[in-house]
Amino acid sequence: MARNTDLHLRNQMIYSVFVRNYSSEGTFEKVREDLPRIRSLGADIIWLMPIHPIGKSNRKGSMGSPYAIRDYRAINPEYGTLEDFQALVDSIHALGMKVIIDVVYNHTSPDSWLRENHPEWFYHKPDGSFGNHVGEWTDIIDLDYNQRGLWEYQIETLKMWAKTVDGFRCDVAPLVPLDFWREAREQVEAIRPGCLWLAESIEPGFVRFIRSMGLTAASDSEIFQVFDMAYDYDIYGKYLNACIGKGTLEAFVEALDGQEGIYPENYVKMRTLENHDRLRAAALIPNGRALRNWTAFAFFAKGIPMVYNGQENGCVCRPNLFDRDTIPWGEGQDLTALIQRMCAIRGDALFTDSSFSANTIGKTVIASHQHGQQRMIGFFCTDGKGSVVPCDLPDGDYVNLLADGIVRVDEGLLPLSGEPVIIKLGRN
Numbered sequence: 001m002a003r004n005t006d007l008h009l010r011n012q013m014i015y016s017v018f019v020r021n022y023s024s025e026g027t028f029e030k031v032r033e034d035l036p037r038i039r040s041l042g043a044d045i046i047w048l049m050p051i052h053p054i055g056k057s058n059r060k061g062s063m064g065s066p067y068a069i070r071d072y073r074a075i076n077p078e079y080g081t082l083e084d085f086q087a088l089v090d091s092i093h094a095l096g097m098k099v100i101i102d103v104v105y106n107h108t109s110p111d112s113w114l115r116e117n118h119p120e121w122f123y124h125k126p127d128g129s130f131g132n133h134v135g136e137w138t139d140i141i142d143l144d145y146n147q148r149g150l151w152e153y154q155i156e157t158l159k160m161w162a163k164t165v166d167g168f169r170c171d172v173a174p175l176v177p178l179d180f181w182r183e184a185r186e187q188v189e190a191i192r193p194g195c196l197w198l199a200e201s202i203e204p205g206f207v208r209f210i211r212s213m214g215l216t217a218a219s220d221s222e223i224f225q226v227f228d229m230a231y232d233y234d235i236y237g238k239y240l241n242a243c244i245g246k247g248t249l250e251a252f253v254e255a256l257d258g259q260e261g262i263y264p265e266n267y268v269k270m271r272t273l274e275n276h277d278r279l280r281a282a283a284l285i286p287n288g289r290a291l292r293n294w295t296a297f298a299f300f301a302k303g304i305p306m307v308y309n310g311q312e313n314g315c316v317c318r319p320n321l322f323d324r325d326t327i328p329w330g331e332g333q334d335l336t337a338l339i340q341r342m343c344a345i346r347g348d349a350l351f352t353d354s355s356f357s358a359n360t361i362g363k364t365v366i367a368s369h370q371h372g373q374q375r376m377i378g379f380f381c382t383d384g385k386g387s388v389v390p391c392d393l394p395d396g397d398y399v400n401l402l403a404d405g406i407v408r409v410d411e412g413l414l415p416l417s418g419e420p421v422i423i424k425l426g427r428n
Helices: 007-011 028-033 035-041 082-094 113-117 148-162 178-191 204-212 233-244 249-262 288-300 336-346
Strands: 014-017 045-048 098-103 167-170 196-199 229-231 269-271 304-308 355-361 364-371 374-381 387-390 396-400 405-409 413-416 421-425
Touching (some): 028 035, 028 082, 082 098, 098 196, 148 178, 288 364, 288 374, 304 336, 374 413, 396 421
Parallel strands (some): 045 098, 098 167, 167 196, 196 229, 229 269, 269 304
Antiparallel strands (some): 355 364, 364 374, 374 421, 387 413, 396 405
């Protein structure tokens, strides 16, 4: 793990914004106007999906993917001007939040500034033409990090943006050499001390696929040598399978629990139920009570939770990545109050540095954070149904931090109504 990673990240929450589809206008200004609501939700860090101009060559859809970038050092004019972006960042900072921007360094659009000015910095197929290693990504061409000049340009770009923003979310980070990220972090630190680094780490199967082609693909264990935070894609497949009945809840929770023993002691996993590349949680978990339990569980797990814009409103449809597809605000189950309460609970110092464990009893997850004499225990009914579960608490009445009500343990059994329950033992 990066030695200077701040463990207080575990007390915080990330809110992801896709500017194009956040509003009907799709501008920085409309995001800026909504910042007080985002802050009140409990957000500490705003992650802006790519803010740069989008390529026109081989464009997918009518507007193109924001991950097919034409110029790393410019602003997408569809979103506004550089001054509009600066105003957004200033307002984020004024509200006590930080901002990270997407860094898409594995590839560019086929008509990018780099391709036109430095074609030697790109991967070339045997016939000499530009190309990429993942066939379905037809709107991009891969960069070649064997070229030292590319390293220098990319790091200078990061240093340029680090004068304005607080960190970076690095797209498919494992496909870019780890030594590049290490050098980039060291140089950026001089510009922005405490800069945040979030890696889109990838599924183990994808790591194996890329390596089978003789290419770079860093595992999560390697990623944590440099990055502060990483995706939880290593267990996402088990979460998905548990939701659709292809796998078991037990298998997912075992994988989650197992992370505690295989990653560095100060690891920070970004906990997500959904993102711009995956199905909406409300689509996977249509039962409203079950969705509340899964949401509370994601916030309770060790790491840093992320909310993808619209998730707080229980949006079912994932916004299209290639066309205008404005979020239908207010049409789903409102999870605002639950997220706000979970963010307040996560502020407890216990979450900063704890031993975490989790297991299942039927469809209920029982998870625990412990440090010394302090302990926080969560009970999450992932099917939304009531049950009676055994627990290791002494008989008596306990405050449910999620509902300001009382739950009772009697003869080692805790009746659950189907709503999540969180109990704290000991004092700070």
